[in-house]
Amino acid sequence: MSGKTRSWWGWGNVEDAVRGHEREELDRRTAHLLPGADLTVHEAPPIESFGVGASRVEAPAALASIVSADVRDRLAHSHGQAFRDVVRALLGRLPHVPDLVVRPTSEGEVGHVLDWCSDAGIAVIPFGGGSSVVGGVEPRVGGGYAGVVSLDLTSMNQVLEVDTGSRAALVEAGTFGPHLEQQLKPRGYTLRFFPQSFEFSTLGGWLATRAGGHFATHLTHIDDLTESLRVITPSGVVSTRRLPGSGAGPSPDRLFLGSEGSLGVITQAWVRLQDRPRWRAGASVGFAEYDNGVQAVRALSQSGLNPANCRLLDPMEALINAGSSTAVLVLGFESADHPVNVGMERALELCRDHGGTLNESPRYTDSADQAARTGAADTWRSSFVRMPYLRDALAAQGMIVETFETACTWDRFDSLRAAVNNAAQDAMRQVGAMGVVTCRFTHVYPDGPAPYFGIYAAGQWGKTVEQWDEIKAAVSQALISTGATITHHHAVGRDHRPWYDQQRPDLFASALQAGKAVLDPAGILNPGAVIDPLNRPRP
Template sequence: MKGKTRSWWGWGNTEDAVCGSEREELTRRPAALLPKADLTIHEAPPIEAFGVGASRIKAPDSLAAIVSADVRDRLAHSHGQAFRDVVRALLGALPHVPDLVVRPASEAQVVHVLDWCHDANIAVIPFGGGSSVVGGVEPRVGERYSGVVSLDLTSMDQVLEVDPTSRAALVQAGVLGPHLEEQLRPQGYTLRFFPQSFEFSSLGGWLATRAGGHFATRLTHIDDLAESLRVVTPAGVVESRRLPGSGAGPSPDRMFLGSEGSLGVITQAWVRLQDRPRWRAGASVSFAQYDAGVQAVRALSQSGLDPANCRLLDPMEALINAGSATAVLVLGFESADHPVDAWMERALELCRDHGGTLSEPPRHTDSSARIVRTAAADTWRSSFVRMPYQRDALAAQSMIVETFETACTWDRFDALRAAVHDAAQDAMRQVGAEGVVTCRFTHVYPDGPAPYFGIYAAGRWGRTVEQWDEIKQAVSQALITAGATITHHHAVGRDHRPWYDQQRPDLFAAALQAGKKVLDPAGILNPGAVIDPLQTPGRA
């Protein structure tokens, strides 16, 4: 990331944007799949075109050194990285812009910022790495606040302590994925947590959103890796005790994991580390029938083998992202302690029991410096890393390219998949967007999968946000009606609130509100994300 420029409107670095032959090849895919698509390329407008006004608020002199009112900085902190965020930026329509961006370099400065904002009735939006895809970092807070601050902790990015005996580390919350791994690598450790947003998301963001990593089974969520949290709230500091486990009442960590900065700002955490893997094995298994692949993955998830990768792509997903005409299972094992040949062989036996075939034998290595991939897996992995950049490029060509991720029990999957497919196709017809629906498993558990549904549709430039919103509403309601979750790992934010409110029990919602009243009595922390602030006398 050194020497590169972060895009203010889209994903990642400007130097890594899709261009040249990659763009030509990318354009050929929707042209072949959806021949009526208008694939004219639209460029982002200049920053001056947004007409961003002056800040409505002024920070105390004691905070001046960590405050930015730069328009580019404010625009970059005005949105996340969802499809609708990217398209609105391309259209020059970002109506909610923070007044200031504040980058504290210490916990004491975080306390100072929250004290100031509490007293001045200023909303505080914790930004993390800005990779939210659910409106979680957008300063869409209403009119009751005198201003809005985007709180960016990326200056707090150090591993403060490593406990090799317990194999854990105390880490500041603002560290981005690559820098965290750089600091752990010399001692032979890894957090082993690699979401697709890894390069541009922070530890604090992962914790605050209950993020899911790349690995498909066992320790899939950041929850599993959190040993202790330290959280600054307007009412004071909360720090949980470091323990491997405890039965002492409800866990304080569980209150803040997934709270998305609405209850407090996570400043540091003790996290459980892993030894860096030495042995790896990888294979790609094809299934002529998708349902057979589903049954194979269920058998794998209930076998106790715990593969590191167990991603089943349906035929359409495999065709678009891996060039295969059949369902493909990308399967992998790794270990720091022992060779994994026997685990892979047993997994392949299970796959063959369900009609799985291999076009090439599995690959095994004994080297921590190499990643094992088969040809199909290598194609898919490369596509996985480039997906966000390619999504932006297609969004600029009027394509609607976005996802729904969820989880359900195995007994409900067939009905869920049918419901999502029907709801998406019907919504696409209603909005006049011809397209396809794909499905892949990102994570699997003994009692159910985490399906990741993709939408690839030809939209109309200037209307793709509205078209997507209609599709999203239809599919989101289908998820809840079918008994699935509105999100497995993308969080709630503001965009998922209507369906999260249906999913969570009413009494639990009331308990959350009571907790917010104690921790954030003025209701300044990320208003509208996860839970609404109570009306405070004199602040309505």
């Protein structure tokens, strides 16, 4: 859409990679944070060096026009965008490459692909924008399959219908975030769903992973915005009824939300829209004591004010990404219906009750143009969008820069944070990676926060994937052991499976596996992600 070139190995667009003054500043800050780190830059290897073999399977003639066997295309569909994906690509280690990339343009073609692959024993990996950070689109499917197809839905990318009375839209699953908003804007609507991956992820990907958007409270998950789904499975079509709410048994929508393409391919969805916001307020609040900031956020989450942004950065996170020496709360309100001054003033009063101080006067705007935003909160927002590019730049310099997120009840947060810090620091010492742990809240609820932890460590080039895997295993076990979730909004994929299996009740796992056997009898859909097919070895 942008006319730019997507990177085949890393995040985003080639033209937007970190370079020049931004690279120099990043190196300076990294050297200050981690003195002695080796910041030698390593470039991605040439495509031909991967030695990708010929496809093991051949598509039926009727599908030939939508099939690609191009090596670059196949490599780009062989991994997601986690730290370990990026580094493995830089090291030339991408052992699991799909045999073909198939881009259907209709539900009929999706059904044809599933029929072919079911009959031929070919694994199918549904693929949207490829922004998975949990191994959700990696063709790591184990033995027993004749080949692997990456089913890229991005040719199905239109808003098909808008119901203005119900304020809802029927949207194809392959629609990227910016293209979706472009199609809604002339009608005065927005989905108001802006994950960090917004530019490079699709509606279908958000639905399949139960993604969380940028906004901290109220309608934060894609679940909240889903009215009905249409799903193509190897056994037939599932089309759920459009309803504002229903108490008619377990929700069929909920079965497929979060299923990560393991039960069927989501092709369309009716989603709930909102009027585009006009009034906004933003402020940045400092807290000398981090615990006071936590208590302020808890009070805000239970106040009923429902701020659009309520992102608390601990002192280290604030130092790295906002240039502050204290904890910082990035606070924001917005509305399409009324000015939000009263809500902001009450929120600031709550913050002051807990020792918060304003770093600058709150900003109020009366405009439907998001470009009107200014101030520290917007500096954070810009940094937020650039983070994946900075991550890639540091990953190419032997740094370990990765995140993991969770959610817990308020009574468990202190013990959770301590357990995660101890586990991460112990693991970093064991793997010989000097570094720091940061924490911020991305979403908050009346009964608990969603902490988002970051690891910044000086690794050893050539070994950073293994070093990170050790750290990841340690912190993941800490999450499960303290009663938190293995993921709040990044999905399960293959990377989270060992801990998701501990979190998930055993009887529910059996019921889900039985459901998969009905919907996907040949066990071809995204094997190894979320749930294993019956009668097949685990990848």
